[in-house]
Amino acid sequence: MASLDLISIKKSFDAVQILHDISITLADGEFLVLVGPSGCGKSTLMNIIAGLDEPTGGLLRLDGQDITHVAPADRNISMVFQSYALYPNMTVAKNIEFPLQMRKVPKEIRTERVKGVAKLLQIEHLLDRKPRQLSGGQRQRVAIGRALAREPKLYLFDEPLSNLDAQLRLDMRTEIKKLHQRLKSTIVYVTHDQIEAMTLATRIAVMKGGVVQQLGTPHEVYNRPANTFVASFMGSPRMNLAKARVVEQDGALALAFQLGERPKVHIALPERLAGLRSYLGQEVIAGIRAEAIGLATDGIAPTPTQRTVSAKVEVIEPTGANTLVVLNLAGFELTAILEPEVALVVGQETRFLLDLAKLVCFDVDTEALIA
Numbered sequence: 001m002a003s004l005d006l007i008s009i010k011k012s013f014d015a016v017q018i019l020h021d022i023s024i025t026l027a028d029g030e031f032l033v034l035v036g037p038s039g040c041g042k043s044t045l046m047n048i049i050a051g052l053d054e055p056t057g058g059l060l061r062l063d064g065q066d067i068t069h070v071a072p073a074d075r076n077i078s079m080v081f082q083s084y085a086l087y088p089n090m091t092v093a094k095n096i097e098f099p100l101q102m103r104k105v106p107k108e109i110r111t112e113r114v115k116g117v118a119k120l121l122q123i124e125h126l127l128d129r130k131p132r133q134l135s136g137g138q139r140q141r142v143a144i145g146r147a148l149a150r151e152p153k154l155y156l157f158d159e160p161l162s163n164l165d166a167q168l169r170l171d172m173r174t175e176i177k178k179l180h181q182r183l184k185s186t187i188v189y190v191t192h193d194q195i196e197a198m199t200l201a202t203r204i205a206v207m208k209g210g211v212v213q214q215l216g217t218p219h220e221v222y223n224r225p226a227n228t229f230v231a232s233f234m235g236s237p238r239m240n241l242a243k244a245r246v247v248e249q250d251g252a253l254a255l256a257f258q259l260g261e262r263p264k265v266h267i268a269l270p271e272r273l274a275g276l277r278s279y280l281g282q283e284v285i286a287g288i289r290a291e292a293i294g295l296a297t298d299g300i301a302p303t304p305t306q307r308t309v310s311a312k313v314e315v316i317e318p319t320g321a322n323t324l325v326v327l328n329l330a331g332f333e334l335t336a337i338l339e340p341e342v343a344l345v346v347g348q349e350t351r352f353l354l355d356l357a358k359l360v361c362f363d364v365d366t367e368a369l370i371a
């Protein structure tokens with residue numbers, strides 16, 4: 001187990017800069033997930049941590065030791081790839097044992113380790129098989145087993161579940177989480193799947209264009225996204241974003257929503273957002289999560305952070321566990337997560353409750369979080 005420091009890591013291929021000044025400090029036992037769209041530089045960063053590629057600038061420290069120019073084999077880091085990269089002619093047992101043999105680990109210890117990880121990953125009955133006799137999920141387990149057997153300081157996983165079908169992905173995700181809870185190892189894990197990131201990470205680094213947009217706990221990234229990119233990338237359904245003007249109404253701050261010729265809708269802001277006064281008269285981008293929108297019920301008074309609005313139901317999408325409802329408010333489409341048995345019809349004008357407790361606002365130009 002180990003701590004990891006990435007200090008101002010840069011990487012260019014030819015004249016193109018792929019990674020811009022990436023600095024992340026990881027404590028022992030942390031599960032860091034790098035998440036971002038395809039091509040944002042996640043694998044490039046992983047390869048630099050593993051030593052498969054050299055940074056153009058910056059430093060890497062593992063447990064306080066500078067490893068920037070240390071050969072991959074001497075870094076004490078194990079990597080699990082999306083393509084499992086098993087040796088096809090070796091049995092499962094041999095696949096797990098082989099990297100230890102290469103490192104001249106004595107036979108008794110090797111046998112012990114193979115037995116240990118096989119038990120942990122429940123692949124004991126597969127030890128004599130060849131990779132081609134295994135399912136995708138079993139192969140992935142073997143690849144993980146091979147990484148575990150080395151007992152490295154740091155584990156790297158690069159999209160390890162991307163080749164698995166949906167159900168198996170969920171199962172393996174839980175397995176990996178259990179494994180981390182049990183071993184308390186330090187892990188850097190890459191995915192383009194934001195749900196995977198949310199469920200696994202102790203901290204998430206959201207990347208775009210080779211720049212870390214935000215580094216934070218799943219809770220922070222979800223509830224206080226640093227900018228509109230993070231706001232829409234993390235969470236499904238994505239956060240509702242709409243432009244609004246900061247106005248004063250009855251002496252208090254409000255957001256005025258209006259698209260085209262439609263009637264304007266005013267929403268009074270809670271005291272928490274008093275900082276928006278410096279934006280008075282200007283536009284901001286307001287963001288609210290689908291679960292913060294509910295149906296207004298007659299006779300039940302709104303809480304201090306709730307506001308009642310009238311909106312038109314445009315689309316109803318039952319998912320089984322709940323119902324996604326797209327509604328139209330002042331010309332803007334918002335998605336709400338409502339109960340599975342919700343009694344609404346398309347075209348209906350209904351009163352909804354917006355809970356502004358977690359309302360966020362972004363600057364129109366910089367797209368950065370302002371309140």
Ligand SMILES: Nc1ncnc2c1ncn2[C@@H]1O[C@H](COP(=O)(O)OP(=O)(O)O)[C@@H](O)[C@H]1O
Nearest residue numbers: 013014018036037038039040041042043044045
């Ligand atoms: N060896 C290379 N030479 C030139 N460009 C590369 C090389 N490896 C990656 N890239 C480019 O760097 C960018 C980031 O790639 P990558 O790190 O694989 O992204 P991700 O893993 O997030 O999908 C891409 O635009 C890719 O084309």
Ligand SMILES: [Mg+2]
Nearest residue numbers: 042043044159
């Ligand atoms: Mg990649």
